[in-house]
Amino acid sequence: MTGLSVPSWGGVAASLLLIALTAAVAYRQRLHLTRELITASLRAGAQLAAVGVLLLVIFAHTGLPGAFGWVTIMILLAGQVAGRRGTGLPRARWAATLGVAVGSLVTLATLLGLGIISTQARVVVPIGGMIVSGAMQAAGVALRRLREDAQQARPAIEARLCLGLPARDAFLPHQRSALRTALLPAIDSTKVVGLISLPGAMTGLILAGVDPLTAIRYQIVVMYMLLAATALAALTAARLVEHALFDHAHRLIPLPEPH
């Protein structure tokens, strides 16, 4: 490590000049975004300051239980956000929350259980955050696709049911399609990692003074863990929704019309 180089509070204050510049552009161009821009910037600063203080307390006093408490809160929030993508599907928020929880906790437990990452709260919280975020996006995309298919592909699903196929088989092509849609962005970003942009974890480590060859070890683990979290979250959410979409007589339940 070559030493930590982060902006001072004075530096942070000075960076507000960039916001002033952006606000000036927005004002001059009459974008009607100046107020929103300033609010967003101040809100981001306040949110991050609050999170920083909270993390400081967790890292210093609560240890691993506190870290897992934090990860649990993230999972619950992420489940709500991803569940909204499936609005109209039965039990969408429940499915999303459980999907994010399974994807996140299995991945995190594997990383911790195999000793790949340290059990320190300062490691578990940020790594947990990345995992939950990846799982949330995947569950959200999968649910949105499932909702679209369940609404629009009813004739095809019922055609399979009419041939005596069980609900699971009748819905399988749509579930596969939803999972592919959810997984492809993660696979694509894994393919081009480091080529198009330096990824977040690696960038953070390099900024913190870690040499690049060490930083990439972390990044490789991050990419692999995101793939696992994405796949598990999307699959779990999709399976749960599939169960809720069909009744005991293998019938697709009525759904609200697409807008």
Added chain:
Amino acid sequence: MSTVPGFLLDRVTVTRGPTRLLDGVCARLPAGACTAVVGPSGAGKSTLLRLLNRLEDPSTGQILLNSTPLAELEVLALRRRVGLVAQQPVLLTNHVAEELRVGRAELTEHRIQHLLDLVGLPARFAQRRTSGLSGGEAQRVCLARTLAVEPEVLLLDEPTAALDAVTTAVITEAARNHTAAGGTVILVSHDLPLVRGIAEHVLVLHHGRLVAHGHPDHIDYLEAG
């Protein structure tokens, strides 16, 4: 309990929200024959068909097949016994042979050729892409896909609507062959010549009620009524 072959509808009502799609329908759809269900749009004809393979259940009343309530039969086995051909052909795969195997994966090449022959399509169609089929060809492939499962009962929901004469003739012939082989056909159609050509019994629905039933020779009178 004596065995009554075929379907028996016992005071069947289907409500959806405030609407009564079927209202206290009592009817018998005999086995080994073709029964046509006619009536204006919105009369509840398609709903009636969907009840017979349990895509829907009655809100009240019950339906029996050979004296056994449908709800007591294993639903997946029931759907293999009671095949439905929908009004709009929906193709599920990329190739015709693959399409015929959706409900019966173990279908042999020989059987595929036979099924294509039954619906008046040449053997080379097995290799055709489903995306290039005309509406009539697609409907015939859907019929063959249903016949592949070897159902006892064939439910045909407006199978010839807006289709060519050849397809109509093929579907008529397939329905006749099915009843000749001891199977049952329930046909929903606006096509009166088709109904007269194959049905032995007609049910007339109006606003969800069974308003008349009888021999197809009376169909003009019944429709006008």
